[in-house]
Amino acid sequence: MSEEALIGLFVATVQFGTLVFLAALGELIAERAGVLNLGVEGMMAMGAVSGFMVGLETGSPWAAFFAAAAVGALVGGFHALVSVVLGADQVVSGLALTIGGLGLAAYVGRNVVGERPETLFTDLGIAGLADIPWIGEIFFDQPPVVYLAVLLGFSVWFVLARTRLGLAIRAAGESAPTADTAGHSVMALRSGAVMVGGAFAGAAGSFLSLYMAPGWVEGMVAGRGWIAVALVIFGAWRPGRLALGALLFGFTLALQPRLQSFDIELLGVEVNRISPALLGILPFVLTVVVLVIISWRYRHRPSVAPAALGLPYRREER
C-alpha cells in the first residue's frame, strides 16, 4: 500500500471521527441529563438535508452549518416535548424521530438530489503545522468543523464537570427528584439538554452533506447516527473517552470503503478479502464488549450509566 493511501486513510479517520464525535457529544449531553434519544439518525438526516439546502441558497457553509444545528435543535425540541414535558416513552419517541426524520428528510430534499453547492468547507492549512510530514496532513490540514468539534468537546467536558449548570444536568440524569427538590427545574434542564444535543446532531449531519460527501441523497447518513448512540456507551458517558472512541470508530468507518485496496496479510488472511460489511458491525461489537466490561467492573458500585436514564419524571406522582 502506498504512503499516500495510508495518509488518506488517517485523514478520513479524523473526519469520520469528527462526524460521529459531534453527534455522540450531543447525545452524551442529553443522556447525562437523563434522556435517551434514539432519534440521532433522523436528526442527522434532517441536518444534512437542511444544511445542504441552505448552503445551496446562500453559498455560505457556515450559514448552512448553523441552520442545520437550528433544525437539529428543533427536532430535539419535539423529542423534549413528547418525552420530557408530556412524559411519553423515550424509546418510542426517539425511534419515531429516526423513522420520521429519515422520511421527512427524503421528502424535503427530493428536488435537490444531484445538485452541488458553489462553496463548501475548505481545509484550513494551519500555518507552520500543516507542513509537518504525515502529522501535518492528518491533523493540521482539516476543515474548520474538525477543530470546532475539538473545542466543543472541551467545552462540554468543562460545563459538565466544572459548572453549576453541569452539576444540575448530572443530578437530573442521576436522580430527577433530587435535582427537583434541590431547586432545579428538571423539565428545563432535560429539554435544554435534548435541544442542544439535537443541534449537535444536526450540525454533524451538515458536515456530511457539505464536506465529506457534498450533495444530498436519501440514506446518506447510513447508520452513522446509530454509531453515535453506541459511541456514547463505548465512551462510558465521558467526553474524553468519547473522543478516543470516536477515533477508533472513525477508523473502522474510514477503512470500510478502502479495505479492498489493501494487499496485506493479517494472521494469514488477505485483508482485501474481508467483507466491508463485517467491518461495519465492528463498532457495535466493540460497544457490546465495552458494555460487558463496564458492568463487570462496576458490579459492586453505582453504574457509570446515568441512573435515571430513560425514566420520565413527574413531581406529584406517588
Place this chain on the structure above:
Amino acid sequence: MASSDADYAVWLRGIEKQFPGVIACAGADLRVRPGTIHALLGENGAGKTTMANVLAGVYRPDGGEVWVNGRRRFFQSPADAIQAGVGMVYQEFRLVPTLTVAENIVLGAAPRLLRGAEIEQRVAELSAAYGLAADPARPVWQLSMGERQRVEILKALWRNASVLVMDEPTAVLTPGEAAELGVTLRAMAAEGRSVVYISHKLDQVVAFCDEATVLRRGKTVATVDDLDDVDLQELAEMMVGSSQGVAMDRPPPVDTGSEVLRLQGIHAVGDRGLPALTGIDLTVRSGEIVGIVGVSGNGQKELAEVISGLREPTEGQVSVKGQDVTAASSSDRYRLGLAYVPEDRLGMGLAPKMSVVDNSVVRSYRSQRRGLFLSTAKCTEFCRGLVERFGVRVGRLNDPIAGLSGGNLQRLLLGRELAGRPSVLVAAQPSRGLDVQGVAAIHGHLIDQRADGVGVLLISEDLDELLALSDRLLVMFEGRIMGEYGPDVTPRTILGAAMAGNPPR
C-alpha cells in the same frame, strides 16, 4: 407563645390534598413557632408526609394556605420553598449516589463555576461548625445511612434554611446516632431555626421536641404547646384515636416441635461486595416465632435472601426440615415448605401491573393447569379462595394490583405464601406501613401459623411488634447475631445496647 399570626415560622392552614382514590389531607393545620422543634405525629397514612411535601413545595395543596415566616406563600416548585427558607430532609434521601458529599450539598445553590477544592473546603467548615462529620470528597454511595442524613442536614444549612423539615429521621439510625441527631437539632433551634420533626416514635419525640401537632386521617386532632406536660400513653391515644389495638396480648406459649429451619456458619456478601453476614447460626423450631431485632442495614435483608434462595452464601449451610437446601433454587425450597414474605412487597413480592389472579398463582401455577395449559377457571377459583380467606379487599380480580392499599397487598402476599401450607415462614417487615387494622390482621395470621406448628422467622424494625409476638429474640448487628434474649425478661435498654453493637456481658 406567638402573639400574632405573623410570628409563626410555619403556619399551614386548612390544608387539603387528594390523590387518586386517597384523601391525604382534609383540612389539616400546623403552626410552628420560631426556634422550636415541633413534632408532627400521626400513624402511617395520617397525612404527615403530605403536609411536609406541601410545605416543601413538592405538592401543591388543593385547598388551604401556606405561611412561612409571616408571609403567605404560593409555592409552585421546591425552588420556591427553598427561596422562602424551607429545607426538607426526605425519608428516602434526595442524594445523588455518584456525586461527592460536597457536590450533593451545594447542588441547587452552587457557585457558577465549581472549584472542587474550594467547595470541599467550605463544606468542611460548615460541617465543623455544626459538628456534623462528613468527608466532603467522598462519593455518597459509600456512606452509611447516618452519614447520608448528616449530608442532608448540611444541605439545608448550606442554603441557610430557617425551617428544617425532617421526615421520619430516625428510621435508619442506630439509637446512638438518633441521640446525636437530637443534639444537632437542639443546636439549630437555639440559633432561632425551627424544626418540623415527623415521627411516630413517641419516646424520641418527647425527648427532642418542644411542641407537637397530632394528625389523624388527614386532620389535626390535637396540638400540644408543651410536651413536658403530656405522657406517652396520652399521645399514643391521640394518634390512634382510641386506645384499642395499641398493645396486644402475647399469644400463649405453644409446645415447640422439631427443628424446621437451621443456618450454620452462614457468610454472605452484600450488594456492594462487602461482607453482609459473618457467621450466622440460628434455628427455628416448629410452633415458635423467632424475632430478628436490629437497625435496618445490619444484614437482615441479606439474611432473608440467603434463606429464601435469592442470595448465595459464600460459606455455611441452610437446611429446611433437616434437608440441606444450600444449593437448592427458591422454588425447590418453596416446595419443601419454605414460604417467604419479602420486605419489598411491590418490587419483589408482587408484580404491580399484573392482576390479582395472576399474582396469586405465581407460586402455585403448576397446580392450576388443565393439561399443558393454565386453567383460567382454576386460577380464578384459587384466587377467590385466597381473597376470602385472608380478607383482601379488592375490586375486580382481573384488575392490576397496583391500585390496592398496602394492607390489602400484604394480605394477598401472605395468603399466597401460606397457601402452600409451609413449615417455615420467613417474614420481613410484614407490617411496615400498614394501618392499625392491617397490622392486627397480619399479626393474627402470624399467631395462627404458629399455633398450627409453623416455624416463623420474623424480621422487623419495630421493637414493639417483636416484643409482642416473638418467643425468642435474636439481635443482629453488622452481620452477626449479638445474642439471644427472652422478650419477657429483657429490658429495652439491653436490647438497644445490643442493637448498637454493645451487648452487655
